[in-house]
Amino acid sequence: MSKRNSAKYKLDRRMGENIFGRPKSPVNKREYGPGQHGQRRKGKVSDFGIQLRAKQKLKGYYGDVTEKQFKRTFTEASRMKGDASQNLIGLLERRLDMVVYRAKFAPTIWSARQMVNHGHIRVNGRKCNIASARVNVGDEITLGSKAREMALVMEAQGLAERDIPEYVAPDGNAKVTFTRVPTLDEVPYPVKMEPNLVVEFYSR
Template identity: 80%
Template sequence: MTKRTSSKHKLDRRMGENIWGRPKSPVNKREYGPGQHGQRRKSKLSDFGIQLKAKQKLKGYYGDVTEKQFRATYAEAVRMKGDTSQNLIGLLEQRLDMVVYRAKFVPTIFAARQIVNHGHVMVNGRRCNIASARVKPGDVIELGQKAKDMALVIEAQSLSERETPEYVAVDGTKATYVRVPTLDEVPYAVKMEPNLVVEFYSR
């Protein structure tokens, strides 16, 4: 299980952007970084700094996955045919916790990881408690009976701040992963630049 080492709101403030598009994000009120010197941290970033920030933002968006796990995903994307940045996004969007989040079963990616880790999610009728498990096109993801009555799940389904993308077909508490999306199809709340992540790792 990946441990979140900092508050998701701190992540927003550190990046200076409302990464998940949540209405409660502190960035909606103040765009500068955290801490007493946050307002003065406006120095120009180097190319390395820009690439590092792009990597940290993408990594944070997917639930602050560990560096080891993220780098392994990148290495797999490199080995695949086609554009590496597109492959990277495709692999990240195939994570079980991300599909649960995209299907609007839960309000946040962190809640998605928790509900998977606690064994409340089934893939093709079999319980799966590994958040990073890879979902394939045609797989059916369903919430267990206990999860269906959770306040968290009921709240998430009424959220208007994000839509379910076309590559995840939802029917109540059941979702089908239709296809691996392209970068343009992924509904990010802010601009993501996986090409800069590729540049960062290929230095």
């Protein structure tokens, strides 16, 4: 399974932040942007630029979902009752690939998506290979029998850089239950996310 390190770390350097909290991120050594002019690119950013950056950062964190998918999720969040920015985070955290990542079944969001696509994940005992499938409160997500022996899964479960959040309750090493839709302050982002700016970006 590919880990797509280059694209992931390129996003880190473009944003100047360690988006995924990974110890090998190049931002830990140099905080300027990529390319030969990276150090000189420090002009004043407009309001639009700040909103765009917030959108790119959030979208990138969730494995660079397509713009069409991301905008569709925002539209759905804005139609729901309550705070649109909180709704957006709740919908993104309910993606199956994200729950697999939060459960520490995979070391990165990209490998989590690949595990789902390859049919290694069960939702309430039934195989689901759609990464964007939405998990409901009370759903049980389990690893398939083959996946339990994979080196990738063992690597993920041994990672010290992140913990399983409270809204994903583990039952042994191969099963978790999605207990509730989280709020922004419950989601363990390694960097500050600003979904309110994403709402402003799409509401222009």
